[in-house]
Amino acid sequence: MSRDGRSALLFVLPSLVLVIIFSLYPVIESFRLSLYRLILTLPWLGQKFVGWENYGDLFTDPVALRSLVTTVVFVAVTASFEVALGLGMALVLNAAFRGRGLLRALVLIPWAVPTVVSSQMWRFIFNDRYGLFNYFLFGEQTYRYLAPLADPELALMSIMVADIWKTSSFAALIILAGLQTIPGELYEAAGVDGASTWQMFRHITLPLLRPALLLALLFRTIDAFRVFDLVFVMTQGGPADATNVLQFYGYKKSFAEGMIGYGSTISVVVFLLAVIFSVFYIRLLGARVLERTGRA
Amino acid sequence: MVTVKPVVIAFLFLVASNAGAVQLRFVTWRPQPPWLWDQAIADFETQHPGTKIIPEVGPHSSTEFHDLVAQKLKNSDAEMDVFFMDVIWPAEFAAAGWALPLNKFFPANEQRAFLEAPLLANTYQGQIYGVPVFIDAGMLYYRADLLEKYGLSPPSTWPELVRQAKFILAKEKDPHLTGLSAQFKQYEGLVCNMMEYVSGNGGALWDGQTLRATLHLAKAKEAVRFVRDRIVGEISHRGVLAYQEPESLALFTQGKAIFHRNWPYAWEVASDPKRSKVAGQTGVTRLPNFPGGKSVATLGGWQLAISRFSRKPELAWKFVSFMTSSEMQKRIALHAGRAPTRKELFSDQEILKKNPQFSSQIDTFMHAVPRPRTPVYIPLSNIMQRYFSSAIAIADSNIDQLADLASRDMDRMLDLLRGRNMP
Numbered sequence: 001m002s003r004d005g006r007s008a009l010l011f012v013l014p015s016l017v018l019v020i021i022f023s024l025y026p027v028i029e030s031f032r033l034s035l036y037r038l039i040l041t042l043p044w045l046g047q048k049f050v051g052w053e054n055y056g057d058l059f060t061d062p063v064a065l066r067s068l069v070t071t072v073v074f075v076a077v078t079a080s081f082e083v084a085l086g087l088g089m090a091l092v093l094n095a096a097f098r099g100r101g102l103l104r105a106l107v108l109i110p111w112a113v114p115t116v117v118s119s120q121m122w123r124f125i126f127n128d129r130y131g132l133f134n135y136f137l138f139g140e141q142t143y144r145y146l147a148p149l150a151d152p153e154l155a156l157m158s159i160m161v162a163d164i165w166k167t168s169s170f171a172a173l174i175i176l177a178g179l180q181t182i183p184g185e186l187y188e189a190a191g192v193d194g195a196s197t198w199q200m201f202r203h204i205t206l207p208l209l210r211p212a213l214l215l216a217l218l219f220r221t222i223d224a225f226r227v228f229d230l231v232f233v234m235t236q237g238g239p240a241d242a243t244n245v246l247q248f249y250g251y252k253k254s255f256a257e258g259m260i261g262y263g264s265t266i267s268v269v270v271f272l273l274a275v276i277f278s279v280f281y282i283r284l285l286g287a288r289v290l291e292r293t294g295r296a
Numbered sequence: 297m298v299t300v301k302p303v304v305i306a307f308l309f310l311v312a313s314n315a316g317a318v319q320l321r322f323v324t325w326r327p328q329p330p331w332l333w334d335q336a337i338a339d340f341e342t343q344h345p346g347t348k349i350i351p352e353v354g355p356h357s358s359t360e361f362h363d364l365v366a367q368k369l370k371n372s373d374a375e376m377d378v379f380f381m382d383v384i385w386p387a388e389f390a391a392a393g394w395a396l397p398l399n400k401f402f403p404a405n406e407q408r409a410f411l412e413a414p415l416l417a418n419t420y421q422g423q424i425y426g427v428p429v430f431i432d433a434g435m436l437y438y439r440a441d442l443l444e445k446y447g448l449s450p451p452s453t454w455p456e457l458v459r460q461a462k463f464i465l466a467k468e469k470d471p472h473l474t475g476l477s478a479q480f481k482q483y484e485g486l487v488c489n490m491m492e493y494v495s496g497n498g499g500a501l502w503d504g505q506t507l508r509a510t511l512h513l514a515k516a517k518e519a520v521r522f523v524r525d526r527i528v529g530e531i532s533h534r535g536v537l538a539y540q541e542p543e544s545l546a547l548f549t550q551g552k553a554i555f556h557r558n559w560p561y562a563w564e565v566a567s568d569p570k571r572s573k574v575a576g577q578t579g580v581t582r583l584p585n586f587p588g589g590k591s592v593a594t595l596g597g598w599q600l601a602i603s604r605f606s607r608k609p610e611l612a613w614k615f616v617s618f619m620t621s622s623e624m625q626k627r628i629a630l631h632a633g634r635a636p637t638r639k640e641l642f643s644d645q646e647i648l649k650k651n652p653q654f655s656s657q658i659d660t661f662m663h664a665v666p667r668p669r670t671p672v673y674i675p676l677s678n679i680m681q682r683y684f685s686s687a688i689a690i691a692d693s694n695i696d697q698l699a700d701l702a703s704r705d706m707d708r709m710l711d712l713l714r715g716r717n718m719p
Contacts, residue, residue: 143471
């Protein structure tokens with residue numbers, strides 16, 4: 001190994017050790033546990049190796065399958081809304097106007113509020129008696145008030161609204177960073193050529209913004225797969241299991257029911273789903289980004 | 297330097313003042329009224345100088361509180377000494393080796409002073425794991441003024457309750473008024489509520505003897521169908537499907553519910569003019585039954601238990617013993633409206649004066665039906681919560697199919713107890 005290589009290794013070592021301890025080890029340990037039957041409240045059954053049995057059970061467990069569908073719907077809806085809204089917010093924040101700094105800070109507030117706090121807030125907003133949601137829809141006609149968190153069809157939607165409210169600004173932040181890397185000369189040149197604002201957006205902004213958009217989508221997708229706190233605070237998975245997302249189901253299995261093996265299996269599946277999506281996005285994204293930086 | 301000094305001094309003072317104190321961590325939920333519990337802790341600290349109780353407040357919901365406590369126990373957390381335990385957990389915590397067996401501190405002759413049902417719930421394979429602080433049983437609260445206005449007497453059967461509610465709703469024409477406010481959210485309280493209908497109709501959650509699921513049987517399904525079609529479908533607004541105890545009680549104390557199912561503490565709240573708009577206009581009685589069946593009240597209540605991982609079990613016991621003493625139970629009964637677990641207190645004049653309903657309720661307490669004891673209660677409950685919520689929250693739910701599914705899942709769990717194959 002060359003001297004450069006060795007010193008490079010030395011510099012990388014601390015982060016490598018951290019990654020191994022805090023990322024790799026838990027993943028491997030979860031995977032190992034997912035091959036066992038281990039139920040904390042029945043210690044006399046011991047820890048028995050069962051191979052892929054937990055996985056077989058998971059894919060025939062109607063609750064888990066429904067939970068998977070719920071999770072996928074949640075991810076698809078929230079991630080796309082968040083990136084679309086984030087784009088709109090970023091375009092506004094990128095424009096030059098008085099008080100832009102203040103607005104930029106304000107937009108980040110939802111994202112800075114701890115999720116548990118904002119979940120509690122949304123639980124009140126969606127309350128069937130005094131919730132703001134009902135007040136906006138029906139005003140004084142209180143007898144028409146809905147109970148979104150008690151309705152299997154509205155409950156998931158309510159949680160998605162809370163998530164979109166909270167994290168759109170995060171997407172906006174990433175997209176704003178992307179916007180600022182687009183050189184102003186391009187717009188000047190296009191202006192000289194007589195391009196309209198829409199044409200500039202369509203042919204300059206959007207293509208050059210693609211890496212940032214994909215990055216925002218990647219972050220939001222992975223994060224959305226792990227949705228837990230909103231469900232925990234707002235609905236506990238109900239009503240009629242309508243908001244029982246995979247992470248919450250896994251949590252219930254591992255931490256409430258003490259079924260460590262089966263719970264780990266669910267975690268591993270969520271992890272793999274997130275990995276698959278990440279690889280997919282990174283391939284889309286990586287190819288382009290590398291191409292561009294390679295040429296530069 | 298000048299600004300740092302006071303901070304340093306304050307810090308040193310803190311260290312010094314705590315250095316001598318032995319700390320006892322008590323994991324509790326937010327007690328009502330808070331002053332009562334603060335005072336109890338202060339009294340204990342005065343009686344035991346050098347002891348400091350550190351309360352750690354967990355969530356109100358039994359389901360969420362369980363997850364918090366179980367998590368600490370699973371991690372062998374030596375920080376937690378004493379904790380509140382719902383009546384359904386002792387078997388689980390005992391089997392897992394998480395709760396300390398208390399026989400050495402709490403011998404049979406002392407146990408005799410307590411009501412039998414909660415003691416039994418705390419016993420697992422001959423050992424006792426908790427001391428009951430108060431006992432709960434489902435009760436029916438009603439708006440005495442409304443019933444009187446229409447010449448009705450409290451309903452003795454569920455169909456009668458629905459008829460009365462519909463009659464009053466039609467007459468009152470108040471769109472905010474709801475027939476029955478109860479706990480129908482997908483959580484442990486749902487199981488308590490539904491058991492009263494299912495068992496009251498001659499069904500059961502499962503058979504504790506043969507360890508067989510029973511929710512797919514006709515009697516059980518009939519009761520569930522009744523709740524879906526008659527209660528949620530006809531007299532209650534859909535909001536009840538997201539209610540736990542506090543929300544459902546608030547509706548009643550706001551005067552927006554004719555009937556209300558809750559635990560005994562609701563009496564204290566509903567009768568307090570500061571907290572209730574219907575103080576003095578309410579009544580309480582046993583829950584209705586189905587025609588030909590008997591009234592079933594779910595046994596609830598909270599116990600104090602000591603963690604197996606506590607390093608101060610002796611001191612922890614002193615605290616548990618203090619909090620479950622006759623004097624403390626009396627205070628809790630007087631100021632929190634919680635029904636005591638010591639038999640003698642049911643003839644205490646002061647308590648009966650404040651809570652006249654206790655004298656007629658002792659019968660309900662004696663006959664309250666416990667949820668079956670098992671170390672896999674939580675997984676079974678999660679299956680039942682899912683089933684009950686799906687069955688009643690969707691107007692055209694396929695109850696037959698949902699019940700079969702629930703029974704199948706419960707059987708797989710119960711099979712584990714027989715040492716058979718596991719899911």
